[in-house]
Amino acid sequence: AQSVTQLDSQVPVFEEAPVELRCNYSSSVSVYLFWYVQYPNQGLQLLLKYLSGSTLVKSINGFEAEFNKSQTSFHLRKPSVHISDTAEYFCAVILSGGSYIPTFGRGTSLIVHP
Amino acid sequence: NAGVMQNPRHLVRRRGQEARLRCSPMKGHSHVYWYRQLPEEGLKFMVYLQKENIIDESGMPKERFSAEFPKEGPSILRIQQVVRGDSAAYFCASSSPPASYEQYFGPGTRLTVT
Numbered sequence: 413a414q415s416v417t418q419l420d421s422q423v424p425v426f427e428e429a430p431v432e433l434r435c436n437y438s439s440s441v442s443v444y445l446f447w448y449v450q451y452p453n454q455g456l457q458l459l460l461k462y463l464s465g466s467t468l469v470k471s472i473n474g475f476e477a478e479f480n481k482s483q484t485s486f487h488l489r490k491p492s493v494h495i496s497d498t499a500e501y502f503c504a505v506i507l508s509g510g511s512y513i514p515t516f517g518r519g520t521s522l523i524v525h526p
Numbered sequence: 527n528a529g530v531m532q533n534p535r536h537l538v539r540r541r542g543q544e545a546r547l548r549c550s551p552m553k554g555h556s557h558v559y560w561y562r563q564l565p566e567e568g569l570k571f572m573v574y575l576q577k578e579n580i581i582d583e584s585g586m587p588k589e590r591f592s593a594e595f596p597k598e599g600p601s602i603l604r605i606q607q608v609v610r611g612d613s614a615a616y617f618c619a620s621s622s623p624p625a626s627y628e629q630y631f632g633p634g635t636r637l638t639v640t
Contacts, residue, residue: 421566444627455530455617455631456569463627502568506627511582513559514629516568 414439416505418517426525427495433488433520435477435503442508445486447477450500450519459501462486473497498524528553530620530632531600538638539608547603547635551620558601559629560593563615575601608639 419434437443444463448456460471467479477488486503500521504514531550539545551558556577561569571585575595586593590608595601605612615636619629 416568418568446627448631453633455532455633456619457631458628461627511574512557512621512627512629513571513574513582515571516561518566518568 414443414505414507414515416503416515416517418501418503418520420520421518422521422523424523424525425493428492430491431489431493431497431522433501433503433522435486435488435517437484437486437503437505439484439505439507441510444506444508445477445479446504446506446514447475447486447488448502448504448516450502452499456502459488493522493524495524495526497522530555530618530630532616532618532632532635534635535633536636536638538640540640541609542607545605545608545612545637545639547605547616547618547637548600549603549618549620549632550600551618552622552630555620555622555630557621558595559619559621560601560603561617561619563617563634569617572603605637608637610639613637613639 415438417436425431446461447459449459450456460469462479470476475490500519502519503517506514558575560572573593574582590606592604615634617634618632
């Protein structure tokens with residue numbers, strides 16, 4: 413069975429600083445990888461995904477993540493964060509060729525200070 | 527173009543009562559997923575339904591919990607004889623056929639059992 417580990421439960425950072433949210437997974441088969449963002453009192457929104465092709469994927473609001481197969485990681489990065497990026501971020505994995513049901517990590521709370 | 531709708535947004539029940547959570551998927555979507563989120567935990571899959579069919583209920587507790595997605599109307603997650611441990615946020619997501627890796631989440635129902 414697959415699992416997802418988000419090593420940091422909270423990441424405090426100052427506005428305009430860079431940030432990296434870590435995600436590692438374990439699986440014996442190929443996977444598809446996702447990052448979701450959850451703003452307070454809202455549902456999850458898909459931020460970006462890796463299905464195939466280029467291992468570097470980007471979102472429209474400046475986030476990017478790189479699939480590293482050898483390290484089984486899919487870390488999320490942003491070179492300069494805004495106050496509005498304060499939210500909970502969830503990494504998720506779906507087994508290639510399996511069901512369409514994702515396994516989620518526990519989430520990382522990104523807190524951006526002015 | 528309405529997104530995934532869930533109601534109620536907040537639900538308070540006393541121990542032993544029944545809780546009914548409703549989810550209306552996005553227009554054109556016929557796949558519905560229910561998840562539970564406990565404080566400081568990620569989302570845990572509960573059940574995957576298509577119209578009039580339960581596809582995967584491997585995450586559902588064996589007792590007191592049931593789900594349906596009738597031909598007409600919203601999907602319902604039903605919790606009988608609620609206990610304090612059922613207090614959580616319950617999220618519904620939908621996807622379009624054929625089954626897709628992209629799920630669209632509703633805002634959630636926050637259940638509090640007193």
